[in-house]
Amino acid sequence: MSPVGQGGLFLIQFLAGLVIFTLLLRFFMRATYVDWRHPIVTFIAKVTNPLCAPLNTILPKPHRWDWSAILTAMLVQALLVILIGFLTDRSFGVGLIVISSVTEVMNQLLDMMFWLIIIQVILSWVSQGYNPNTAIFDQMAQPILSPFQRLIPPMGGLDLSPIVAIIAIKLTQIVVVGSIAQLGQNMLL
Numbered sequence: 132m133s134p135v136g137q138g139g140l141f142l143i144q145f146l147a148g149l150v151i152f153t154l155l156l157r158f159f160m161r162a163t164y165v166d167w168r169h170p171i172v173t174f175i176a177k178v179t180n181p182l183c184a185p186l187n188t189i190l191p192k193p194h195r196w197d198w199s200a201i202l203t204a205m206l207v208q209a210l211l212v213i214l215i216g217f218l219t220d221r222s223f224g225v226g227l228i229v230i231s232s233v234t235e236v237m238n239q240l241l242d243m244m245f246w247l248i249i250i251q252v253i254l255s256w257v258s259q260g261y262n263p264n265t266a267i268f269d270q271m272a273q274p275i276l277s278p279f280q281r282l283i284p285p286m287g288g289l290d291l292s293p294i295v296a297i298i299a300i301k302l303t304q305i306v307v308v309g310s311i312a313q314l315g316q317n318m319l320l
Contacts, residue, residue, distance in 0.1 A: 140218055147211040148239075151204045154179055155240050158200040159247075163274045169267055179203075201236065208232040230315035237308045245300050247272045248293050 157179045165172050179200065186199035209232045216223045223231075251272035254265045279292035279299070 136218065140215065143214060144211065147207055150182070150207050151236065151239060152243075154182065154200045154204040154207070155236065155243055157183070158197045159240070159243060159271060161197040162195055163271045164195070165267055165270045169263070171267060204236050205232040208235045224318065227315050227318045230311060230318070234308050234312045234315065238304060241300050241304050241308065244275050245297060248275060248296055252293050
């Protein structure tokens with residue numbers, strides 16, 4: 132592939148990744164009951180509403196789980212895989228496209244959880260007291276950390292639950308998502 136083609140492919144992948152990230156952020160914000168009056172949350176909702184609207188007419192009204200955002204993210208990823216196949220003169224089967232879409236969305240969602248925990252931990256050290264700009268990270272990270280905080284109580288004022296949560300997230304990526312991705316790789320052979 133020519134350098135211009137590689138540049139175009141990079142740009143397409145970047146834009147699709149940005150759309151998928153925004154859709155997953157919408158899903159995650161709704162799942163964690165983030166305050167919808169926050170300007171960032173309002174922006175994400177306005178940007179993603181046109182993308183999710185077609186599936187919202189088919190699926191039940193979203194409450195906590197916004198399945199239209201997840202399905203739209205998978206559709207965008209599937210279109211990206213098809214486009215990559217077209218641009219690189221490769222043909223991918225339906226099974227591989229589905230597996231690629233599922234694994235990429237799962238990986239991005241787990242990466243988002245990982246980074247939310249990291250950001251929340253850093254902000255807890257730096258920002259003392261309530262700050263509306265940083266509270267959104269706490270609102271999104273707390274539901275992830277709560278089960279681990281019940282298992283591992285703070286020791287000497289130190290909360291070790293983020294470390295255990297990060298290990299669980301990375302193990303899920305390696306074992307579960309990696310196994311599904313390996314199934315897709317076997318389809319290529």
